[in-house]
Amino acid sequence: MAFTMSLDGFIAGPNVSKAYPLGEGGQHLHEWLFKGSAEEPDASMGREMFDRGGATVLGKRTYDVGLPHWNDTPYPTPSFVLTHEGREPQAMKSASFVFVNDGIESAVTQAREAAGDKDVILMGASVSKQALKAGLVDEIFIQLSPLLLGGGTRLFDDLDVHRIRLDCTRAVASPYVTHLRYSVTNRRLTAA
């Protein structure tokens, strides 16, 4: 999982649409990619996911709403779209898309094979939550943006998981964003 998230937990602003694929105000989340792109640590953190990614799993919503804006994907890797619809494989500028109808485990398994020794990247909140619930997530990269958006798409919502403990393996600050990296240990915590 790799997301830029506001301090109040949103990865997109309110009213996501084709005109505003990141919701109203959501584009401010990603300023670190542009303002900080020539400076460390933002520059190397921005490159990291692109260098590590070998395949991508995304949802139909991201595919239909997020990508047409650029007619492309930010991750130029073999991409697997989780959907209930039957569709034909399709190509964009820099990646080919395969549609997967039989669930998150199948999508991740297919992506795992395509990625070789690189990582599988999860795009979209819904797909990421499904993978987290299924115990398929190894690492969570969060770029924590110094914003309160007040509404929008929450990354961690309706998780319906038992308590999960993470290990924070990196915390690096820039003027634009705080780069956090967590390993998912999946160790359940006791309630009391």
Add this chain to the structure above:
Amino acid sequence: MAFTMSLDGFIAGPNVSKAYPLGEGGQHLHEWLFKGSAEEPDASMGREMFDRGGATVLGKRTYDVGLPHWNDTPYPTPSFVLTHEGREPQAMKSASFVFVNDGIESAVTQAREAAGDKDVILMGASVSKQALKAGLVDEIFIQLSPLLLGGGTRLFDDLDVHRIRLDCTRAVASPYVTHLRYSVTNRRLTAA
């Protein structure tokens, strides 16, 4: 504002009660205060709020549910409880409590006077949100805990604010928690 918050945005687990004042699993949020208490940076960060605090504003829920567990408050300062009920001033082990019936601005003003040249600390999610909406918050201290609680009391929920930009003025990691400090600039962001 000063809170320990899970990565998924909760400052208490589900089912807060007098038996579980931090909700189920919520006590894991504060492990950094105990496990890290002898080590830097947790030790100095833990002392910081106690040293800086000159008065506290809290809500009736925190007063009725959070404090009886210890028969005390974590902040031994003059404390102002925001409530619609008429009550008499009251003393606990290490602080005196005054009940304020005429809104958040009045409570913060009274606390401001009592605090002298020290800070006013906001306790409780509801009081903090009211203060944030009223433009009364100068700084937000977050101890970001490497947990996904999956449910409970959200710190930033129903904020109903326009977008607020913060300046991250500190990000310090320990093995137990990431210490973040933000200034509230209250600068509104544009939607598009």
